[in-house]
Amino acid sequence: MPKPGNTKLVAARVAAGYRSQEALAAALDVTVRQVGRWESANPPWPQPVHQERLTRLLGQSLTDLGFTPPTGRVETSAPRPGHLAAPRGTGSVPSQGRPGIHPAAVADHYTSAVIAHRGLYWTVAPSALHPSVLAHAGLGHVLLQETAGATRQRIATALAETYLLAGRIEFFDVQQPERAADTWVRALQAAGEADDPLLGSAILAHTAFIPGWRQQHDEAAERMTAARTYARRGPASALHLAWLDAVEAECETRCGNTRTALHLLRHAETLLADGTGPGAPEWLNWFSPARLAAFKGNTELMAGLLPQARDTLLGALDSIPSGEDKQKSVILGDLAAVEAAAKRPEEACAYALRALAQLRDTWYATGMERVREVRRALMPWQHEPCVRDLDDQLYGWETTVSALVR
Known part of the structure; x- marks a missing residue:
């Protein structure tokens, strides 16, 4: 397969929501021809009038976008004010520098740490794991220049997964969506360097969560279209395609389109039941039939299908593998929300207390947000003893300080 052109600019363009050169x-x-020249394998240095527009629109420096300054010239443009800088110790994916310094085994060694981080994510506190993941990304940049x-x-493949994980921590664990957006652009750039369309698909689908959670339907839909386009180049496994359905379903749910979401989730169930096709890559360890059930239970809750949601979520709770404690807090939070919507405050508080106990062991900002949503739904019963007991735990010293720090 021929080497793609300026993958850094392509990645930044797609991540910014511009699906086409047009x-x-x-x-x-x-002109479209000008964009095509910039996205070629040897992009020309932009004219001054275009330099500022490119960096402001895409939020990265020209060198980060794959341009090389002509001899004797330095870059004067800068990203737009207020744009998040690269994670400390890292930059954009570099062009090849001094190749061949390291033996082939260096890729095995670097990837082994990525695999370790992949497993540690489920139980290690995000405040402890995130710096390690970013430091490993910095090492990956050095190795790219020397291999x-x-x-x-x-x-490059391992670096893309490293950045994908860093972004997952930023988005799901500590709720910093803007920082996650910046990190996932770098993940997409690394996936482009590796020419790995399945990783590119996974990264793009993750970026769809950001507009989806903000109820920006059209932008989320465009990113999911891009993710599915990359998946077709894979070929993708049934698990990967079902996860894409689940992500799109969550975006549709948050935008109020629960009927569309339930249709997508039924399609995902069909894909997993069939189970034919290529196997899933090892890095796709955040999705399973139990997690699909968790997606479905949340959508049924939002659709007002309370008996169905209760049954689905209980099934998900029973089948979630041991060690996936973060997801348990989300499922417990949704079960609490089902009972609150059914006007059963005591049952709602019982599930919410179980979620808080889980969060004390394994922090997960997404799980805590579910509990807070339940507490808001319990306002009509806020003077009941069960709700006051929940408040004692929700606003205890340890929980309150932990939430503020994290």
């Missing part, structure tokens, strides 16, 4: 050209007030060929490609 869309970016319109936003920059340039070549298949070894460099494997390093």
Whole structure:
């Protein structure tokens, strides 16, 4: 397969929501041919009038976007004010520097740490794991400059997964969506360097959560279209395609389209029941039939299908594998929400207290937000003893300080 062109610019364009060269050209007030030249394997240095527009629109420096300054010239443009800088100790995916310094085994060693981080995510506190993941990304940048060929490609793949994990921590564990957006752009750039369309699909689907949770339906839908396009180049496993359905269903649910979401979830169930096709990559360890049931239970809750939601979520709770404690707090929170909607405050408080106990062991901002939503739903019963007991736990010293710090 021929080496793609300026993958850094392509990745930044897609991550910013411009699915086509035509869309970016319109936003920059340039021709499509000009964008095509910039996205080629040897992009020309932009004219000064275009430098500022590119960096402001895409939020990265020109070198981060894959441009090389002409000899004797330095870059003067900067990302738009207020844009998040790269994680400390890292930058954009670099062009190949001094290749061939390291043996092929260096890719095995680097990837082994990525695999370890993949497993540690489920139980290690995000405040402890996140710095380690970012430091490993910094090492990956160095190794990209000092390797070549298949070894460099494997390093780029591992770096893409590292950034994907860092973004997951930022988005789901500590609720910093803007920082996660920046990190996932770098993940997409690394996946482009590796020419790994399935990782690209996974990263793009993660970026859809950001507009989806903000109820920005059209932007979320565009990112999911891009994710599915990359998945077709895979080929993708049934698990991967079912997860794409689940992500899109969550975005539709948060935008109020529960009927569409339930249709997507039924399609995902069919895919998993069939089970044919290629196997899933090892890095796709955040999805399973139990997690699909958790997605479905939340959508049924939002659709007002309370008996169905209760049954689905109880099934998900029973089947979730041991060690996936973060997801348990979310399921317990949704079960509490079902009981609150059914006007059963004592049952709602019991599930919410179980979720809080889980969160004390394994912090997960998404799980805590579910509990807070339940507490808001319990306002009509706030003077009941069960709700006051919940408040004692929800606003205890340890829980309150932990929530503020994290």
